[in-house]
Amino acid sequence: MSMVVIVLALAFGVGVRVFRLDSVPPGFHQDEACVGYDAYSILKTGRDHHGHFLPLNEQAFNDYRRPLLTYSLIPLIEVLGLRVSTVRLGAALWGISDLVAITALAGLMLGWPGAAAAAVFAAVSPWDMSFSRVAVQGGSAAATVSIATLFFWRWRKGRRGIWLYLSAFVFGLSLYSYTVADLFTPLFLAFLALLYWREFRDSASQSLRAAALFVLLAIPLAASFVMYPAQLNAHFNELSLLTTTSCAGCTITPLSVRLATSAAGLAGYFTPSFLFVHGDLGDHWTLMHVPGFGQLLPEQAPLIALALFALVVGTRRKTAVFLLGWTVLATLPAAVIHPLGAAWAEPGKVRPTAWTLFDPSTATLPVTPWLVFSHPDSRHAVLAMVPWILLSALGFVTLLELTSSRRALSITLCAALAAGTLFHAARFIRSYFIDYPVIAAPYFQYGLEQVMEHLGPPGHPAQRVAITPRGSEPYIYVLFFEHYPPERFQTERVILIRKKPGGVAALPVLSFDRYVFIPPDSAYRGMEHGTFVFSGADPTPVPPTISIRYPDGTIAYNIVSK
Structure with a gap:
């Protein structure tokens, strides 16, 4: 029966991760466009779109990111071309790898x-689904940690050195997946060494070789931090809750306030509201999670409670300690990072709105410990989603063990659990593919692909195109959807707005080629000829040539020709 459930769950999990990738979520997030175009640029020139050769730290917009996801997209783009569906297929493949690794790891740990149980909860996980269909770094980070931990447990079962070396290699790769791994991976490895010190002691030579392999992989990244500390730490210093100031010119925040805010942030990731009821509320740039659902299914709550019960009774105490420690360590990096949903929080709004990007005059709330507590960020805590699933599986096995002498009770509880899981999973899947696209469209910059289709192929350079700078990084969409030759962008004249200390562009591109990213109303008054792209929030000087609408019918962009 378990084998049948696993096969069905994996098949369903693969299906929902690849279905309608080009249209759900609607539009295309700026980070997806960036990672996709950088993969295309490296494929064509060996450099990212900023001109860095085979970067270990990929410069995006106002930050540097880890390149594992980007490099993994290169063969897909070579075969399938530069498309939205191709970039998201890369995310789906990482998600599917994570799904398989979770199932196999649960099998080694729990039979x-x-x-x-792990296969079912992972296949329909609201948290895992979100990261398996959007090409952001969290999905590749979770998958690498899951695969590395799977190899570690395989080594524990047979003590064959190859599995420990593979584990060390993939843990080393995890450092290049997402910046939160900088803190998590060393702490997690130290935790494994402490919890399973006897196994490491008994295989000392294997352990030393594996440690050396991990250190060898970490050296290039460590060297880049030594060589370019200002650039690589700039964005973290902006987002860290432990820094003395949150913005240039702000008053210094007392240490007690910073610690209280971080503690509040940590606690927010363990609340029933985040885990089982409301989930990640999103921010003004992103709505990764379907509103009205927790990060986990409600049926996982009693199972997680049973898993914690295993800490004091039964034969699986060490497994419970391992999973609980994994969960806490995976949440620690998120606790020191400012959740983006707490930035520009609007009075009276539970969920941050994308409209703030188009109307900067919107009133906002000051950042407080309570505000940080109320807006946990699923991306910053993405490495915790796997241990939560495995804790649920441990709870299910504990339930079977506690009711093993009462078969009727065991069958009744399992049937009720299965019915509830199927009901809530069906509700989530329906909402994800039907309701979510309407709500999420503004957060994913819906309409810019249609704008580029209307503009057509490049014409005479004198026919300028002015695109509203409202929203997020519109230049990257021009590069992506026009398949702009990377060598041209790297060598031709590109005007940047300004640069922060350390050389990272704050709003990188003001103009290149025929494109200029300035308020289109002023461009319309100052340019004799051109095409002008207004956001839906902007009044147009004349009736638009064409209007691009969101799925709910409201205007996303107006295009005016002159």
Whole structure:
């Protein structure tokens, strides 16, 4: 029965991760466009779109990011071309790898019933689904940690050195997946060494070789931090809750306030509201999570409670300690990072709106510990989603063990659990593919692909195109959807607005080629000829040539020709 459940769950999980990738979520997030175009640029020139050769730290907009996801997209783009569906297929493949690794890891830890439970909860996980269909770094980070941990447990079962070396290699790769791994991976490895010190002691030579392999992989990244500390730390210093100031010119925040805010942020990731009821509320740039659902299914709540019960009774105490420690360590990096949903919070709004990007005059709330507590960010805590699923599987196995002498009770509870899981999973899947696209469209810059289709192929350079700078990084969409030759962008004249200390562009591109990213109303008054792209919030000087509308019918962009 467990094998049948696993096969069905994996098949369903693969299906929902690849279905309608080009249209759900609607539009295309700026980070997806950036990672896709950088992969295309490296494929064509060996450099990212900023001109850095085979970067270990990929410059995006106002930050540097880890390149594992970008490099993994290169073969897909070579075969399938530069498309939205191709970039998101890369995310889906990482998600599918994570799904398989979770199932296999649960099988090693908990046996067939545990593997079946993990497969089901991972396949329909609201948290895992979100990161398996959007090309952001969190999905590749979660998958690498899951695969590395799977190899570690495989080594524990047979003590064959190859599995420990593979584990060390993939843990080393995890450092190049997402910046939160900088803190998590070393702490997690130290935790494994402490919890399983006898196994490492008994295989000392294997352990030393594996440690050396991990250090060898970490050296290039460590060297880049030594060589370019200002650039690589600039964005973290802006977002860290532990820094003395949150913005240039702000008053210094007392240490007690910073610690209280970080503690509040940590606590927010363990609340029932975040885990089982409301989930990640999103921010003004992103709505990764379907509103009205927790990061986990409600049926996982009693199972997680049973898993914690295993800490004091039963034979699986060490497994419970391992999973609980994994969960806490995976949440620690998120606790020191400012959740983006707490920035520009609007009075009277539970969920941050994308409209703030188009109307900067919107009133906002000051950042407080309570505000940080109320807006946990699923991206910053993405490495915790796997241990939460495995804790649920441990709870299910504990339930079977506690009711093993009462078969009727065991069958009744399992049937009720299965019915509830199917009901809530079906509600989530329906909402994700039907309701969510309407709500999420503004957060994913919906309409810019249609704008580029209307503009057509490049014409005479004198026919300028002025695109509203409202929204997020519109230049990257021009590069992506026009398949702009990377060598041209790297060598031709590109005007940047300004640069922050350390050389990272704050709003990188003001103009290149025939494109200029300035308020289109002023461009319309100053340019004799051109095409002008207004956001839906901008009044147009004349009736638009064409209007691009969101799925709910409201205007996303107006295009005016002159």
